[in-house]
Amino acid sequence: MSIVTQKWEEILLKxxxxxxxxxxxxxxxxxxxxxxxxxxxxIVFRTDASASLGTGHVMRCLTLAESLKRxxxxxxxxxxxxxxxxxxxxxxxxxxxxxxxxxxGSGFLDDAEQTVAHIKNSGVKPDWLVVDNHALxxxxxxxxRPDTGKxxxxxDLADRPHDCDLLLDQNYYERTDRYKNLTPKKCKxxxxxxxxxxxxxxxxxxxxxxxxxxxxxxxxxxxGGADSSNETAKALEAIxxxxxxxxxxxxxxxxxxxxxxxxxxxxxxxLRTNYHHAVDNMAKLMATxxxxxxxxGVATWERLCVGLPAIVIVTAKNxxxxxxxxxxxxxxxxxxxxxxxxxxxxGAAITHLLADRSRLVKMSEEGMKYVDGAxxxxxxGEMLGN
Numbered sequence: 001m002s003i004v005t006q007k008w009e010e011i012l013l014k015x016x017x018x019x020x021x022x023x024x025x026x027x028x029x030x031x032x033x034x035x036x037x038x039x040x041x042x043i044v045f046r047t048d049a050s051a052s053l054g055t056g057h058v059m060r061c062l063t064l065a066e067s068l069k070r071x072x073x074x075x076x077x078x079x080x081x082x083x084x085x086x087x088x089x090x091x092x093x094x095x096x097x098x099x100x101x102x103x104x105g106s107g108f109l110d111d112a113e114q115t116v117a118h119i120k121n122s123g124v125k126p127d128w129l130v131v132d133n134h135a136l137x138x139x140x141x142x143x144x145r146p147d148t149g150k151x152x153x154x155x156d157l158a159d160r161p162h163d164c165d166l167l168l169d170q171n172y173y174e175r176t177d178r179y180k181n182l183t184p185k186k187c188k189x190x191x192x193x194x195x196x197x198x199x200x201x202x203x204x205x206x207x208x209x210x211x212x213x214x215x216x217x218x219x220x221x222x223x224g225g226a227d228s229s230n231e232t233a234k235a236l237e238a239i240x241x242x243x244x245x246x247x248x249x250x251x252x253x254x255x256x257x258x259x260x261x262x263x264x265x266x267x268x269x270x271l272r273t274n275y276h277h278a279v280d281n282m283a284k285l286m287a288t289x290x291x292x293x294x295x296x297g298v299a300t301w302e303r304l305c306v307g308l309p310a311i312v313i314v315t316a317k318n319x320x321x322x323x324x325x326x327x328x329x330x331x332x333x334x335x336x337x338x339x340x341x342x343x344x345x346x347g348a349a350i351t352h353l354l355a356d357r358s359r360l361v362k363m364s365e366e367g368m369k370y371v372d373g374a375x376x377x378x379x380x381g382e383m384l385g386n
Contacts (some may be wrong), residue, residue, distance in 0.1 A: 042122075042124050043128045050226075051082075051258060054228075064379060077095050079100065082104055084256040086255070116143065116144060126149060132154035134155075134157060134318070151163065158182060164184075169190075173322055195375040206368075212364040214359075217248065217290055221239075222294045227259065228258065235293045238347040239347075242347045247272070260277055283302070291311070291350070294313075297316070309360045309364055310331075311332070332367070
């Protein structure tokens, strides 16, 4: 293939992806485009997971990576060695993983030098470096910048400057100026849950969703990939306290949950309670249940996408503000900081909602206004179109 032909196919693919993203955002659920050309692009992700940090950063990067990989991009992950770092999981999914020999947050200089070494060892300067890591700031980026093309930052905090070309913050905030003076003028901002990085299954689950009636028959308990403080057990205790003889309960623990064995035993000792571990059908579970008890983070946008009302518990300081913002829309019940929440609090919230069908319906309708499930296509379109 000549260089001219290759460049033309890349341009064609970029424009096709942009059109595809627009159709998906407009609700064209049956649209399918076959890519006859593959884009020659290399993308490196620098992100971390651990038992204490959770799995959310890696999982949302993986969602973006899968979409980019489908159109022919070469993707590499670079992750710090941690307990529960998910590097084996990424390798099982077919990704090359470079490991930083220092744990998360142990210092920017050594991390940057090792990241540069992994990039150089891969043989080709990446077109994009995607950084989803709250511990890395502009000192780190200044070291990396000469060895990469463009930089995309995935952030939640708006608490430090970012030298980047594209910034994604998929959280909902009432303030719209959080990144004022924190990014270069050339940087494009993708802000809000319309850009939420959700797997394709959530978009399709939304398309086939029937309007919720508010008649709750199933409850889903899911506290994220790690749940180090064991909020799942607390929620199960709440279920035991409430008379739910006619309601089924599904409990999901993530791959990094250190309490999985205990939770499994609790579920087996309770009637109409089903245990699931490290599932790959979360969209189906959410679409076919009526009320969730869960953590925040990416799970918030998954639930809103399919109109699932939720009682939520906050387990990370950086999630407090945006959870309050989502609460203000009426789409969730926010019980607040995890150490202040008791099984009795959860039980009272369950009882109140089950008795108020109209509120459950309203929560579902409000949530679906904010997330359409096509965010990953919009983000890919921005990356491939730049």
